[in-house]
Amino acid sequence: MGRAPCCDKANVKKGPWSPEExxxxxxxxxxxxxxxxxxxxxxxxGLKRCGKSCRLRWLNYLRPNIKHGGFSEEEDNIICNLYISIGSRWSVIAAQLPGRTDNDIKNYWNTRLKKKLLGKRKQSHSNNGINSSSSSSNNDDPKEVLSNSALERLQLHMQLQGFQNPFSFYSHPQLWPKLHPMQEKIVQTLQSLNNNTQNPHFLNPNDLQSTTTNTQLLQSQPPKAATDFFIHQQTNTNSISLPSKIPENSDHHQVESSSGHHQVSNFMQVVDGFLEDHNKGEGFMAQSDEQVAEFDWFKEVGGCSKNSLIWWGQNNEHDMRSAASSSNSWDSSSVLQSELMFQDFELGYNL
DNA sequence: AACGCTGGCAACCGCGGGAGG
DNA sequence: ACCTCCCGCGGTTGCCAGCGT
Known part of the structure; x- marks a missing residue:
């Protein structure tokens, strides 16, 4: 049984608002x-409108001091940085941009910014030679498109949470669910990338171990590392040859150890390499029904399932949501809060 | 000129959570 | 402790203008 409707839908006008309304x-x-x-x-x-519709109209359009369109470069940066940091929490992002509504920002991101940023990443990604030797080099291949889409999301989340947040799920292996060896290998690769990172522009966990709060970051300037990351992704045209399989004693990630930026790209290449091989039937074989269920993600990557591709992203999204749900305000996003977030995880995984 | 396609945007929908009884 | 109501949020849909063929 569903929830009762908030209003009498039959007697409620829908669609665009008239100037009179x-x-x-x-x-x-x-x-x-x-x-x-x-x-x-x-x-x-005396309006034949749903209350929610009125609220939306007021908040998104009629409210004083609302700005529409014409996003500035600075606003672009803030949106990008916050999206990387917290994901699609548009209300929080909107709170940092006076005069902007969450809906406006959401639309702007979905229709322009995302294409601007990820489109260029895709371009540089393919320039890295990922597809050069693959039969899936055809960009029309739905598997390719889907993989890129999921991996872009994965990349954004991993970039921030695995590397930037010292209290994140990925910084606490004891909290990790049991992984398949292939998944473990990817995670290990990530760790190695992180450990070998010396580049000061790379997102470093230590950067956040200071007492700097998110609010301070926001009030001073957009997190530069995140911006740098995007800039790098957009401009990196260096080609790195990629082994089609992850080597057993892979030190592939060390090839570019002088550049943390490259290391992130390399991780994506490792994943892509695996996916590529798996699509060719060379991925791991589940050895039991349990494994089939547990590692549907990998299985369905080959089978082109969008939902399963989000597996990783959704899991590591949880820590940000936990953090955010403990307070809707950035002001309290302190180290202490991160510890609470950490406890949330512990609790969740000990259940 | 007509048609189809695409992108941008406003609005809707359904869910989760908080407040109050 | 439980229930109900409402708010706020994020995801999705649908309309329409602009553009290309």
């Missing part, structure tokens, strides 16, 4: 406020 809503709220009850508001005004 806008005027009535605006005039009423400016004079009386919302009265703390959006559901009752439309009846008071």
């Amino acid at each position: 806008d005027a009535r809503l605006k005039a009423y709220i400016e004079e009386h406020g919302t009265g703390g009850n959006w559901i009752a508001l439309p009846q008071k005004i």
Whole structure:
């Protein structure tokens, strides 16, 4: 049984708002406020609209000091950095951009920024020779598209959470669920990449071990490392040959150890290499039904399942959500909060 | 000029969580 | 402790203008 509708849908107008409706809503709220009850508001005004629709219209369009379009370079940077940091928490991002609404930012990200950033990453990624020897070099291949999409997301999350946040799930192996050897190998590769990182521009866990809060970061300047990462991704045209399989004693990640940026790219190449091989039937073989279920992710990568591709991202997303859910405000995102977040994980995985 | 395609944006939908009874 | 109501959020949908063929 579903939730009761918030209003009588049959008697409620939907679709674009007319100027008359806008005027009535605006005039009423400016004079009386919302009265703390959006559901009752439309009846008071005599609008045949759902209360939620009124709220949305007010917040996203009629509210004073709303800016539409014309995002500045600085705003772009803030959005990018915050998206990398916290994901699609548009309300939090909007809170850092006066005059911008979450809906506006969300649309802007989905329609422009994402393409601008990830599109260029894809370009540089393919320039790295990933597909050069593969039959899947055809970009129209849905598997390729899907892999890239999932891995881009994976890359963004790993970049921030695995490397940047000392309290993150990925910084505490004891919290990790049991992994398949292939998954472990990828994680180990990641760790090695991180351990070998000396480049000062690379996202370093130590950077966040200071007492600097997120608020301070935001108020001073956008996190530069994240920006650098994107800039690098957009400009890196260096080609790195990729072994089609991850070597047993892989030191592939050390080839470019002078550059942490390259190391992240290399990780993606490792994953891509695996996926490529797996698509060719060379990936791991599940040895039991349990493994089949447990490692559906890998299996379905080959089978082109979008949902399963998000497996990793969703799991490591949890720590950010835990952090954010403990407070909706960035102001309290301190080390202490991170510790609480850490405890959340411990609790979750000990259950 | 007509048609189809694409991108941008406004609005809707459903869910989770908090507040209050 | 439980239930109900409402708010706020993120994801998704649908419309429409602009563009290319």
